[in-house]
Amino acid sequence: MAKVLAFANQKGGVAKTTTTLNMGVALQEMGYKVLAVDMDPQGNLTMSLGLDPDQVRPSMYDVLVNGVGAEQALLRRELDVVVSSIDLAAAEIALSSIIGRERVLSKALLPLHDRYDYMVIDTPPSLGLLTINALTAADAVIVPVQCEYLSLRGLAQLEKTLELVRENLNPKVHIAGIVPTMYDSRTVHGREAVEVLRQNFGDLVFSTPIRKTIKFAEAPVKGESVLKYAPDSQAANAYRQLAREVLSGKKI
Amino acid sequence: MAKVLAFANQKGGVAKTTTTLNMGVALQEMGYKVLAVDMDPQGNLTMSLGLDPDQVRPSMYDVLVNGVGAEQALLRRELDVVVSSIDLAAAEIALSSIIGRERVLSKALLPLHDRYDYMVIDTPPSLGLLTINALTAADAVIVPVQCEYLSLRGLAQLEKTLELVRENLNPKVHIAGIVPTMYDSRTVHGREAVEVLRQNFGDLVFSTPIRKTIKFAEAPVKGESVLKYAPDSQAANAYRQLAREVLSGKKI
Numbered sequence: 001m002a003k004v005l006a007f008a009n010q011k012g013g014v015a016k017t018t019t020t021l022n023m024g025v026a027l028q029e030m031g032y033k034v035l036a037v038d039m040d041p042q043g044n045l046t047m048s049l050g051l052d053p054d055q056v057r058p059s060m061y062d063v064l065v066n067g068v069g070a071e072q073a074l075l076r077r078e079l080d081v082v083v084s085s086i087d088l089a090a091a092e093i094a095l096s097s098i099i100g101r102e103r104v105l106s107k108a109l110l111p112l113h114d115r116y117d118y119m120v121i122d123t124p125p126s127l128g129l130l131t132i133n134a135l136t137a138a139d140a141v142i143v144p145v146q147c148e149y150l151s152l153r154g155l156a157q158l159e160k161t162l163e164l165v166r167e168n169l170n171p172k173v174h175i176a177g178i179v180p181t182m183y184d185s186r187t188v189h190g191r192e193a194v195e196v197l198r199q200n201f202g203d204l205v206f207s208t209p210i211r212k213t214i215k216f217a218e219a220p221v222k223g224e225s226v227l228k229y230a231p232d233s234q235a236a237n238a239y240r241q242l243a244r245e246v247l248s249g250k251k252i
Numbered sequence: 253m254a255k256v257l258a259f260a261n262q263k264g265g266v267a268k269t270t271t272t273l274n275m276g277v278a279l280q281e282m283g284y285k286v287l288a289v290d291m292d293p294q295g296n297l298t299m300s301l302g303l304d305p306d307q308v309r310p311s312m313y314d315v316l317v318n319g320v321g322a323e324q325a326l327l328r329r330e331l332d333v334v335v336s337s338i339d340l341a342a343a344e345i346a347l348s349s350i351i352g353r354e355r356v357l358s359k360a361l362l363p364l365h366d367r368y369d370y371m372v373i374d375t376p377p378s379l380g381l382l383t384i385n386a387l388t389a390a391d392a393v394i395v396p397v398q399c400e401y402l403s404l405r406g407l408a409q410l411e412k413t414l415e416l417v418r419e420n421l422n423p424k425v426h427i428a429g430i431v432p433t434m435y436d437s438r439t440v441h442g443r444e445a446v447e448v449l450r451q452n453f454g455d456l457v458f459s460t461p462i463r464k465t466i467k468f469a470e471a472p473v474k475g476e477s478v479l480k481y482a483p484d485s486q487a488a489n490a491y492r493q494l495a496r497e498v499l500s501g502k503k504i
């Protein structure tokens with residue numbers, strides 16, 4: 001059985017997609033077989049791998065709503081990826097009255113488990129049915145948090161939602177850790193934000209903050225991870241370090 | 253009748269909340285009476301005005317689902333604001349089977365129209381029912397776009413959704429303009445992103461990009477707009493300039 005990691009935070013723009021992609025590639029570099037899964041209708045993970053969400057057929061919507069095998073929506077790029085497109089936005093309504101609507105993703109991924117060591121799932125900036133499906137399919141959740149005030153506040157709500165998923169749908173799911181992202185050590189605000197995170201969440205906060213650098217915005221233009229786009233950079237090494245920390249901490 | 257402006261973009265973290273707040277305060281500084289409306293369950297607009305979303309009762313959920321008057325969920329701070337809390341996340345499901353579910357907000361705001369010149373509505377990072385309610389209530393939409401590649405791609409989808417709202421719910425709603433945000437003129441990536449925006453959207457792009465500065469992250473900690481937190485700053489003046497441009501362009 002592959003280990004399934006979901007990357008979730010309902011706050012927008014905190015580097016969920018960036019962390020899913022680069023963590024996935026870092027695990028693959030270590031020799032693990034990794035599948036990326038795009039559960040965001042924006043298709044940013046699909047896009048970041050150089051694919052056009054408007055052109056991919058079938059996609060995650062077809063897997064969740066039309067019963068198409070996940071294998072049919074899987075493409076090989078820098079990572080193997082189950083792609084998504086904007087159609088996926090309609091899946092929330094299409095699934096809402098179906099029995100077992102929260103388990104549709106975990107059922108769809110089941111046939112792929114024996115081919116991978118890890119699955120990394122990107123989620124949209126909300127706690128709706130698509131994210132709930134990812135949390136139900138996951139062994140553990142990694143929570144990227146931007147090192148800014150507005151982003152610090154939403155974590156209590158994510159924990160409450162996770163508690164509900166644990167009680168009703170998936171007893172094993174837990175927060176593997178919190179990743180401070182877009183960290184700018186030159187600002188007092190950035191340093192204070194990380195301090196607040198460590199005070200409130202202690203060991204749950206991974207020791208490697210991911211520093212702010214424009215390389216993260218440049219890499220998706222080329223359809224590459226930052227590990228491929230700038231392999232020797234501090235940015236790439238931060239995600240390699242994070243992957244090592246996630247594996248060694250046995251939090252997953 | 254007040255003019256109603258919605259601030260929308262389903263991409264997360266592009267400065268929707270920041271633009272709603274600072275644009276609202278800039279209009280108020282010019283002497284207009286302004287009401288802020290928080291339609292995001294994260295309650296970031298409520299928070300940015302120094303209020304705790306966990307403590308505010310009643311809030312937007314009660315207005316939309318329990319028929320409480322918007323007046324009851326209105327608090328006076330730097331701006332008058334109809335507050336929201338995480339309960340609002342449950343409104344999408346609660347409203348989904350109600351007749352006229354897309355017009356609930358515009359009906360709720362009707363009694364307040366004669367007391368204000370402008371209403372500014374913040375929306376969550378999605379194109380679900382809460383954002384549709386804001387687009388249905390609005391005269392015009394202002395679209396903040398982060399000057400980075402991943403943020404440029406979602407605009408076509410927003411336009412399609414707006415088209416559906418225009419055809420079925422609100423014939424007058426249109427995009428007043430696109431605001432380039434978090435602009436870093438020192439990076440080639442930033443300059444290219446603005447160039448791409450202007451090539452694709454021409455005059456629709458406001459001439460004032462809002463530059464990246466840590467002041468925008470610092471101001472919400474104090475519960476203040478950047479116009480109050482750093483009144484003589486380039487950041488504050490950028491939003492004053494934007495407000496003048498929005499009013500003079502007669503796009504609203």
Ligand SMILES: Nc1ncnc2c1ncn2[C@@H]1O[C@H](COP(=O)(O)OP(=O)(O)OP(=O)(O)O)[C@@H](O)[C@H]1O
Nearest residue numbers: 012013014015016017018125212213216217264400
């Ligand atoms: N460490 C970093 N430094 C600078 N920029 C970053 C960093 N990580 C991500 N970014 C950039 O910030 C923007 C937001 O990141 P990303 O899209 O991964 O966030 P997200 O949480 O997935 O957003 P959404 O909520 O819309 O899904 C992107 O343009 C990305 O390139």
Ligand SMILES: Nc1ncnc2c1ncn2[C@@H]1O[C@H](COP(=O)(O)OP(=O)(O)OP(=O)(O)O)[C@@H](O)[C@H]1O
Nearest residue numbers: 012148264265266267268269270377464465468469
């Ligand atoms: N021009 C700017 N320069 C630097 N930081 C900014 C700027 N505008 C906003 N920010 C900061 O970027 C973060 C994201 O902004 P904001 O929360 O307003 O975006 P949003 O689109 O409302 O996010 P969400 O999609 O979660 O609702 C916040 O921490 C904010 O303080």
Ligand SMILES: [Mg+2]
Nearest residue numbers: 016017040044
């Ligand atoms: Mg994303």
Ligand SMILES: [Mg+2]
Nearest residue numbers: 268269292296
């Ligand atoms: Mg916001």
